[in-house]
Amino acid sequence: MAAKVTLYSYWRSQAAFRVRIALALKGMKAEIVSLDLMKGEQFGEGYRALNPEAAVPTLIEGEGPPMIQSLAILEYLEETHPEPPLLPKDPRARAHARALGQVVAADVHPLIVPRVRQYLTGDLGLPEAKLRKWREHWLETGTRTLETMLARDARTGRFCIGDTPGYADVCLVPHVATARMLYQADLAKYPTVARIFEACMAQDAFAAAQPVHQPDAPLAG
Amino acid sequence: MAAKVTLYSYWRSQAAFRVRIALALKGMKAEIVSLDLMKGEQFGEGYRALNPEAAVPTLIEGEGPPMIQSLAILEYLEETHPEPPLLPKDPRARAHARALGQVVAADVHPLIVPRVRQYLTGDLGLPEAKLRKWREHWLETGTRTLETMLARDARTGRFCIGDTPGYADVCLVPHVATARMLYQADLAKYPTVARIFEACMAQDAFAAAQPVHQPDAPLAG
The missing domain is CATH 3.40.30.10 (Glutaredoxin)
Structure with missing residues (x-):
């Protein structure tokens, strides 16, 4: 068991x-x-x-x-x-998958978590409008980097690496979902990211895990 | 070859x-x-x-x-x-090593890199004194978390995991070195972190890799 x-x-x-x-x-x-x-x-x-x-x-x-x-x-x-497996077999492709994930999970997300937002507006006295600008700036930066990395790489397939969802997709989807939820991010500039996001969200594992389907999400309507 | x-x-x-x-x-x-x-x-x-x-x-x-x-x-x-090996064999100990590393490499360091400092002082107009406060706050937060995790864990040895330096030490040392360089961080409150930092810096691999020994470091004196 x-x-x-x-x-x-x-x-x-x-x-x-x-x-x-x-x-x-x-x-x-x-x-x-x-x-x-x-x-x-x-x-x-x-x-x-x-x-x-x-x-x-x-x-x-x-x-x-x-x-x-x-x-x-x-x-x-x-x-x-x-x-x-969530990671490919080839060590360089594994490094690429992890790097894609870390571009958003290490270099963007830690900048906008609740404790950081509270420190910026509370301890540093940053006005709400500047906090919004801050969040959007780093989310956009991450999406732009993902697009550059994915659009040019021969390993990109239906998903971030090939045709099976994995580690990089697991990081890309929550990043994009946050950008859409927070400021209705326009993905037209990021066609590869947008395409992979849609391919992921068509899968049960991604759709069922999304914020609005969680038991602690506020009720819609 | x-x-x-x-x-x-x-x-x-x-x-x-x-x-x-x-x-x-x-x-x-x-x-x-x-x-x-x-x-x-x-x-x-x-x-x-x-x-x-x-x-x-x-x-x-x-x-x-x-x-x-x-x-x-x-x-x-x-x-x-x-x-x-830089990671232990047991999967839970590997997760612990990676978590220790990521506490500083994902949750602290990305907040204080040059592009973020420039955005805070440039685009958001944060004064230099507040930037210093920001850097110290997150560096201290990371050190405190490391101390809590290391001080209570039976897997902690001479180094972060056991008696061989590895992944977590590779992340701990640059974090502590930055805190010491930037604001002469007082490690007395963090005895386990301080002890492990010293044990690492007594090893050639750590000592030779440190900033002041790099060819592009400004000359001392």
Whole structure:
């Protein structure tokens, strides 16, 4: 029998979204425990004991210990549940997949998470309008870099690498979804990114993991 | 004969420092090509063709293609030059090593790189004093999280995981070195981090890779 998997999540978190997609692609069931980051539920002592960053996601499989950082969790899932693989076989293609993912997961997303937004507007006194500009600037920068990398690379297929969704797509989709949700990002300038986003969202694993379908998402309408 | 390895680097870049350490730990020789990020050399068209983010590091081994993103490069080096390993064998310990690394390499460092500092002071008009506060705040946050994670974990040894330096140490050392260089960070509050930093810097691979020993570092005195 498979060990129980628990994922601490928040409907709108890009990082939790990545792990939800990866679990679905691997065909793994997980109990989702929702934390309301806007209400500060991540700062409780109980949760901090699991995740000293007071952030999502945290994943616990079986006896634990808890694992944090979405990209570390993706690698763990790949190593312990290898089928279907999220990374290609060739080491250079694997590096390319990870680089695509990290362009948005390391170089964009950490700039716009709740703790950073709160620091900018609170401690540094940045007005809301400048915060919006900040968020859009880095999201656009990430999308532009993805487009450049994907449009020119012979390894790009129906998905970021070839014709099977994987690590890079798992990072691309939450990034694009955030840009669309926050400022109705116009993807016409990024045709390769737009095409891959649509191809992913046509797959159950991506569609079911998206923010609006999470149990803690505000009800539509 | 080993394929030629070229690393595009900048003496003060944390991300390039990580790769320099990893290469040294693996016993790999690389030709270092320095780019002066303060003079904008990374924005030349030739370099952008290698690295669409216009950032360092970029690594080329043999015929290429160029590889970007320091953490993707670390994984590539681990997969293609497995001895000595930078990651432990156990999948949960591997996740822990990667999480420790990403706490600083994904959640702190991207907030303080040159392009972000320039955007804050230029486009958003943040005064220099607030930029200093911003840098120190996130560097301290990262160090505090590392200390919490390392101090309580039975897997912590002389280094971040056990008694051999690896992935997490490769990320910890450039982070701590930056905090010390930028604002003479007081490590007394972080005894485990301080102890591991000293243990690393006593090793040739770490000491030789540090910023002040790079050919493009400004001459002392």
